[in-house]
Amino acid sequence: MKHITIKELCAKRNTEGLVLQGCGGDLQEWVDGINEMLTQEKILLNGAKFEDVSCFEYEGLTNLLFTMDHVDLNAGKLAAWRLGTHSQFSGKWLSDYLANNFDVDINCVPKPQKPDCALIGQDGNVFNLIGIASRTLKENQQAEQAQEMRNRITACGSYDEALCIIGEYVNITAVDDMDIGGQTQSY
Structure with a gap:
């Protein structure tokens, strides 16, 4: 697992992934657990696993990015799983996460907060x-x-x-x- 900066995260804007927010403890246990859970749910197919996983910090939270490139998965089931487990994992698509938190077209500057x-x-x-x-x-x-x-x-x-x-x-x-x-x- 690679620790990345926000700038490196924003550089991934042309790819898609799953961001889980507020991950604590042993991050490899998170990765292993999510891979196992998604395999059991038949979301990860044909023995596929998320291997390109990155860790980043933002607003005091430790977050994991599971990059979806080259992963054999059922995207529809993953979308339903993400919505169904949002209260547990605060899962978002990378594209949504970047659009909601950063101005990715201007050097990945955090969007100003609404006062x-x-x-x-x-x-x-x-x-x-x-x-x-x-x-x-x-x-x-x-x-x-x-x-x-x-x-x-x-x-x-x-x-x-x-x-x-x-x-x-x-x-x-x-x-x-x-x-x-x-x-x-x-x-």
């Missing part, structure tokens, strides 16, 4: 909400995303669509009780 933005309880005027969300993005070093969000909203056709677009850029939260001048005030 929390207190919009629930604010004046619901769409321009007010855009302003609050834009300010939140800028405060979190995401000025380009703020501009992109504003451009998309001004081109959209409805209030509901505008709210959905805002939700793509920020985690919409409620206005918390605020302590102003020693008094607690709710907004």
Whole structure:
């Protein structure tokens, strides 16, 4: 098993594999156990085993990548197995994992996290909400995303669509009780 960097992981973007997240303990036991389990489920065929397995760390988790190239397997059964065991193994396809966590076209830079933005309880005027969300993005070093969000909203056709677009850029939260001048005030 090879330990790889995130950059090496992103270099595998033209291949497909199964990523298992949060693997602890002896990683070879994981590999052996998954191979055995998939053989019993008749997913791995004709004595095939995952041999090209890599280990990588991301966001404090140890993850395993089982590369699917040159492995005789039933992909449909593997897809069903992945969905059925997601709560146990947090399995994802490599392509989904990369798309959800990294901008693989720009040197594999982690995507910026959506910041929390207190919009629930604010004046619901769409321009007010855009302003609050834009300010939140800028405060979190995401000025380009703020501009992109504003451009998309001004081109959209409805209030509901505008709210959905805002939700793509920020985690919409409620206005918390605020302590102003020693008094607690709710907004």
